[in-house]
Amino acid sequence: EIQLTQSPSSLSASVGDRVSITCRASQDIGNQLAWIQQKPGKAPKSLIYSASTLQIGVPSKFSGSGSGTDFTLTINSLQPEDFATYYCQQYNGYPRTFGPGTRVDIK
Amino acid sequence: EVSVVESGGGLVQPGGSLRLSCAASGFTFGNHWMSWVRQAPGKGLEWVATIKQDGSEKYYLASVRGRFTVSRDNAKNSLFLQMNSLRAEDTAVYYCARDGRIIPTPNCWGQGTLVTVSS
Numbered sequence: 001e002i003q004l005t006q007s008p009s010s011l012s013a014s015v016g017d018r019v020s021i022t023c024r025a026s027q028d029i030g031n032q033l034a035w036i037q038q039k040p041g042k043a044p045k046s047l048i049y050s051a052s053t054l055q056i057g058v059p060s061k062f063s064g065s066g067s068g069t070d071f072t073l074t075i076n077s078l079q080p081e082d083f084a085t086y087y088c089q090q091y092n093g094y095p096r097t098f099g100p101g102t103r104v105d106i107k
Numbered sequence: 108e109v110s111v112v113e114s115g116g117g118l119v120q121p122g123g124s125l126r127l128s129c130a131a132s133g134f135t136f137g138n139h140w141m142s143w144v145r146q147a148p149g150k151g152l153e154w155v156a157t158i159k160q161d162g163s164e165k166y167y168l169a170s171v172r173g174r175f176t177v178s179r180d181n182a183k184n185s186l187f188l189q190m191n192s193l194r195a196e197d198t199a200v201y202y203c204a205r206d207g208r209i210i211p212t213p214n215c216w217g218q219g220t221l222v223t224v225s226s
Contacts, residue, residue: 034212036152043202043216044144044152055214087152091212094166096142096154 002026002090004099012107017078021102023071023088032092035064035073039084048073078104109133109215111203116220123193127220129186129203137181140206142213143188145199155201156188157211193224
């Protein structure tokens with residue numbers, strides 16, 4: 001089973017800040033990584049697939065990078081609606097696994 | 108508008124059964140892999156099961172294999188999750204998710220249905 005770790009587990013940031021979240025896989029997964037946003041009490045929303053491709057309708061302030069075992073989600077110019085928990089997910093094989101999540105809240 | 112809507116959650120005793128449904132609309136259901144993902148209270152996301160477009164391939168989380176069965180009815184644009192021998196640790200919000208046509212990761216999520224396993 002492929003394990004995913006995320007860092008940091010939480011962070012506090014201000015409106016307008018740029019933040020980055022890291023996801024590390026326990027083995028090479030190529031670019032088969034997705035990023036998912038979830039706001040409290042709401043359904044998840046997919047942001048990025050193939051490590052760096054934005055889902056339709058996702059603003060360009062979100063960007064993803066990386067391949068192999070190390071990946072990064074960057075959010076530019078944080079806005080109030082971006083405060084949420086972010087998960088990475090690998091789909092290189094089964095079982096599909098999620099990272100533990102990174103909570104982004106307001107400083 | 109693309110939409111998936113879950114139903115069928117509720118309170119069930121340990122050892123009991125429940126069948127979740129997911130109604131899809133706004134897209135060609137039979138063209139997509141479909142998945143179930145769950146989230147226990149206060150916890151992260153956990154993948155549960157995935158089914159191929161024609162139902163010929165199914166994959167399960169180890170802890171539910173043999174107890175849960177994923178199925179679909181393409182004629183009715185519906186996805187199902189039959190859950191038997193339920194345990195307290197199965198308590199969670201269960202999300203139906205549509206995978207991409209080519210990329211096997213969700214790109215559309217339902218609002219979730221809560222399953223509570225308790226005596």
